[in-house]
Amino acid sequence: MDLKKNIGAYLFLLPAFIVLLVFFFIPFFQTIWLSFFNYSENIYSPNFVFLNNYFELIKSPLFLKTIFNTFYFLILCVPFLVIFPLFLAILINQNIKCKNIYKIIIYLPVIISIVVVAIAFKWLYAPNGLLNFFLDKLGFSPIGWLFDPKYSMISVALVTIFKGVGYYMMIYLSALMSVPKELYEAAEVDGAVGFKKHMLVTIPHIMPMIALVSTISSISALKVFVEIYVMTKGGPLDSTKTIVYYIYEKAFENLDLGLASAGAVILLLIVMGFSILNIFVFEKDKYKV
Amino acid sequence: MKIKNIFTHIVLILICILSLIPFLWLLSTALKGRSENIFAYPPVFIPKDFTLDNFKEVLKLVPIIRYVINSFIVAASTVVLNVILSALAAYPLARMEFKGKKIAFFAILATIMVPFQTIMLPIYIITLKLHLIDSYSTFAGFLGMVMPFAVNAFGIFLLRQAFLTIPKEIEESAVIDGCNSFQIFFKLLFPMIKPSVALLAIFTFIGSWGEFLWPSIVLTNEKLFTLPVGINNLSSAFSSDYRLVAAGSIVSIIPIVIFFLALQKYFISGTTEGAVKG
Numbered sequence: 001m002d003l004k005k006n007i008g009a010y011l012f013l014l015p016a017f018i019v020l021l022v023f024f025f026i027p028f029f030q031t032i033w034l035s036f037f038n039y040s041e042n043i044y045s046p047n048f049v050f051l052n053n054y055f056e057l058i059k060s061p062l063f064l065k066t067i068f069n070t071f072y073f074l075i076l077c078v079p080f081l082v083i084f085p086l087f088l089a090i091l092i093n094q095n096i097k098c099k100n101i102y103k104i105i106i107y108l109p110v111i112i113s114i115v116v117v118a119i120a121f122k123w124l125y126a127p128n129g130l131l132n133f134f135l136d137k138l139g140f141s142p143i144g145w146l147f148d149p150k151y152s153m154i155s156v157a158l159v160t161i162f163k164g165v166g167y168y169m170m171i172y173l174s175a176l177m178s179v180p181k182e183l184y185e186a187a188e189v190d191g192a193v194g195f196k197k198h199m200l201v202t203i204p205h206i207m208p209m210i211a212l213v214s215t216i217s218s219i220s221a222l223k224v225f226v227e228i229y230v231m232t233k234g235g236p237l238d239s240t241k242t243i244v245y246y247i248y249e250k251a252f253e254n255l256d257l258g259l260a261s262a263g264a265v266i267l268l269l270i271v272m273g274f275s276i277l278n279i280f281v282f283e284k285d286k287y288k289v
Numbered sequence: 290m291k292i293k294n295i296f297t298h299i300v301l302i303l304i305c306i307l308s309l310i311p312f313l314w315l316l317s318t319a320l321k322g323r324s325e326n327i328f329a330y331p332p333v334f335i336p337k338d339f340t341l342d343n344f345k346e347v348l349k350l351v352p353i354i355r356y357v358i359n360s361f362i363v364a365a366s367t368v369v370l371n372v373i374l375s376a377l378a379a380y381p382l383a384r385m386e387f388k389g390k391k392i393a394f395f396a397i398l399a400t401i402m403v404p405f406q407t408i409m410l411p412i413y414i415i416t417l418k419l420h421l422i423d424s425y426s427t428f429a430g431f432l433g434m435v436m437p438f439a440v441n442a443f444g445i446f447l448l449r450q451a452f453l454t455i456p457k458e459i460e461e462s463a464v465i466d467g468c469n470s471f472q473i474f475f476k477l478l479f480p481m482i483k484p485s486v487a488l489l490a491i492f493t494f495i496g497s498w499g500e501f502l503w504p505s506i507v508l509t510n511e512k513l514f515t516l517p518v519g520i521n522n523l524s525s526a527f528s529s530d531y532r533l534v535a536a537g538s539i540v541s542i543i544p545i546v547i548f549f550l551a552l553q554k555y556f557i558s559g560t561t562e563g564a565v566k567g
Contacts, residue, residue, distance in 0.1 A: 009387035009469045016378035016440045017393075019370075022419075024400050027411035034411065048461065066493060088304065091297050098298075103557040104550070105305040111556075112312070112547045113499040115517040116538045120311035121522050123318070123531065128330050133511040166308070194293075223404045226501045230521060244406045246469040252506060264407040275402035286446060287398055 006118035031268075035096055035261035043255055053262035063263065065238055066246040069153060073242060074221040081164050081217040082210060088165065090198055103173070107166035110180035114163060118230035120161045122146065125231075149239035156240050159227045164220075168213050175201065175209035208282055215278040220273050243267045312542070317521050319343050319536035327436070327531055343536035347523070350533065353540050355512065356519035359431075361544075363504070363515055364497040366435045371493045372486055375444035380474055383452035384460065400442045406502070415504055423510040430513045434504050438497060444489050451485035452478060491555050498545055516541045 035053055037046035057063045092102055109117060124130045125145035132142035145155040183201045192200050203210070225244040228234060232248070234241035241249075243263060251260035280289055313334075321327050322338030347353065381387060382394060405412075416422065416433045423430025453476060463473050479486075501517040508518055523537045549556065 006387045009381035009385040009390075012377045012381045012385075012470075012474070013393060016374040016397075019374060019436065019439045020397070020400065022415060023412055023439070024403070024408070025396075027408040027415060028403055030411035030414070031408050044556055088301075091301060094294075094297060096294055096297055099559055100553075102301045102305060104553055106301075106308050107556055108312075108546070108549070109308055111495050111545055112542050113501065113517045113520070113545070115499075115501050115521050116315075116542055117311065118316050119534065123535075124314060125309060128328055130310070130332050133330065133332050147490075151559065162308075162311070214311075219404070223406050225406060229501075230524070247406065247410075247501075251413075257410060261411055264410065268310065268403060268407040270403045271404050271407070279398065279401065286450065 031261050031264050033261075034257050036263050037256045037258045039255065040259070043257070044260065049258070053258045054266070057259065057262055057266065059060075062238065062241070065248060066241050066243050067266075069238075069240065070222060070224070070242040070244075073153055073157055073160075073224055074218055076154060077160050077164070077221050078214065078217050080161050081168055082214050084161075085165050085168035085213070086172050086206075086210065088169045089176055089196070090202060093173060093176045103170070106169060109163050110166045112163075114159075114226045115161050115230055118159055118227050121155075121162070122231050147236055149237045152232055152236060152239045156224075156227050156231060159231070160221070160224060164217065168217065171207065171213060172209060175206040179205045184249055212278065212282045215274050215282065219271055219274050219278070222267065222274070243270075312539075315535045315538050318532060319539050323532075343532045344540065347533045347536045347540070350527075351519065351523050351537060352511075353516075353519065353537055356514050356516045356541070359417045359513055360498055360515040360517075362431055363434050363500075364494045367438050367497040368433065368490045368493045370435065370439040371441070371444050372490055374440035375448050375489065376479060376482070376486065377474075378440070378445050379448035379452055380443065380478065383449045384478075385470075386483060397445055404493055405437070409503065409506065416507060422508075423508060423513045427513065430508070433507050434513075434515070435504060438493075438500070444493070447489055448482060448485055451482035455481050488555060491552055494548070495545070 036048055036050050038049040038052065039046045041047075043169045070132065079212055088106065092099055126132075127142065127144065127147070131145065135142055143151050179202060183205065184197060187197050187201050223244055224242050228240050228242060228245055229248075233239045234245050244267065245264045247260050247267065252261060254260075304485055317336060318327055320339055320341070321333075321336040321344065322340040323335060325333070325338040368378050378397070382390070411444070416437070418520045419433075421429050421433030421436060423433070451506075459477065459481075460473055463477050467478070499517060500515070501521065504515045504518045505521070508514060511519075511522075514522065520538055527533045
């Protein structure tokens with residue numbers, strides 16, 4: 001291979017490579033490196049403690065709680081975000097009027113900053129807010145949405161669901177377009193209509209997309225932060241404190257860089273599991289060399 | 290058949306109402322005057338004491354227009370950098386053979402697996418060391434907000450897919466005509482991947498516009514606040530005056546809603562797949 005051709009390729013890659021090096025690869029290795037140091041005694045001269053931060057985290061009830069909370073949050077949102085948008089996409093994908101208006105309105109929360117959405121919900125969740133009013137009308141007693149540790153995580157998850165439905169619906173809609181019409185016709189000939197038709201044709205055909213949505217929504221659930229930061233700050237009683245919130249607090253409020261980094265590495269390992277599944281099982285065509 | 294359609298419309302209309310309620314409630318609160326109790330029970334949707342004063346007041350108290358401009362500067366710079374850097378990197382990955390291609394490819398792929406949140410602390414330390422913080426200069430502040438998001442694997446792979454769909458013959462004829470790689474790239478290939486570039490640009494813009502975590506970490510100077518940071522700040526500073534918070538929130542979503550409606554065909558055409566956020 002001639003060198004000149006190689007140099008051309010490297011020059012094209014260079015700008016992106018420099019940015020990724022400085023703002024991705026160096027920070028990545030630095031996270032691992034920092035996780036081996038104890039900063040809690042003296043932030044200016046940390047001492048090397050190797051895996052001690054990890055042991056400390058595993059023994060910390062608060063950190064274990066944040067892991068539990070994160071997975072609880074994931075279980076609250078992901079099934080809903082996988083199934084409900086599919087249902088909506090199937091509904092919209094029919095031959096109906098005003099299709100595009102429905103799509104635009106349902107997609108709207110996706111483009112609006114999560115900060116504004118969270119502020120709006122905080123207001124809806126107020127003790128004498130709109131949601132409690134509806135509960136009252138329906139004959140239920142009011143709920144302390146964000147103030148009761150029993151419901152706080154559910155309330156946060158509802159915001160994430162609200163913001164995500166339109167996004168996943170669009171992914172499903174593009175997948176539905178690829179289902180061959182003949183399959184439906186064949187199913188109808190066999191006597192399958194309505195719901196049954198979708199169970200027999202649509203679902204099996206877009207199974208890869210369902211799997212993809214499951215992994216993407218799981219990964220973003222593991223990274224949840226802003227909703228919590230704006231609405232609850234991790235409370236009440238740490239009931240909405242997730243791993244990212246813990247990392248944020250340790251890093252930028254307590255300045256305990258070692259523990260924060262160890263927490264980050266643990267989160268990284270969890271997310272990597274989901275990502276590897278996603279990339280090498282569901283999207284392997286897109287990332288073929 | 291008819292009945293089934295009616296059922297579909299009813300369900301969809303209900304979902305649409307649910308999607309709009311939080312924003313309509315913000316709007317309703319923002320339009321309520323001082324004499325009206327916004328904590329009224331039962332809640333009142335249509336303001337009795339209708340007024341635009343809250344908007345005037347919040348624009349006077351908080352530099353929201355400044356936030357809009359800042360958000361625009363950050364989002365537009367992020368888009369420009371993403372398009373240029375992704376396109377440049379995508380081209381050799383799609384079209385050239387070179388030593389280390391596999392390594393480069395997998396290195397970029399690996400970045401997808403690492404969430405920003407897990408490496409934000411060292412990124413912050415590096416940003417401080419590079420003096421890309423608003424306490425040095427406005428320009429440095431903006432640069433610090435933009436650089437960590439200047440390129441990402443999704444953009445590179447999206448544009449690489451686009452380059453892969455261009456027939457090789459087009460390139461070969463250009464080589465015969467005596468064009469070098471750079472001429473082929475800028476004059477021939479780049480214009481051909483415009484649809485994918487548009488997609489990348491739009492989704493990068495939306496993502497950058499709504500970004501909260503990173504700006505909230507690096508920003509110290511209120512003059513550089515972006516909308517999400519400014520609105521969050523407003524909501525904690527005026528937590529007792531919800532009318533103002535609501536008015537500020539409504540003002541803050543107007544630009545992005547206009548942007549969205551103007552470009553809605555890109556969002557609802559079904560081509561959004563592949564522009565999946567990180």
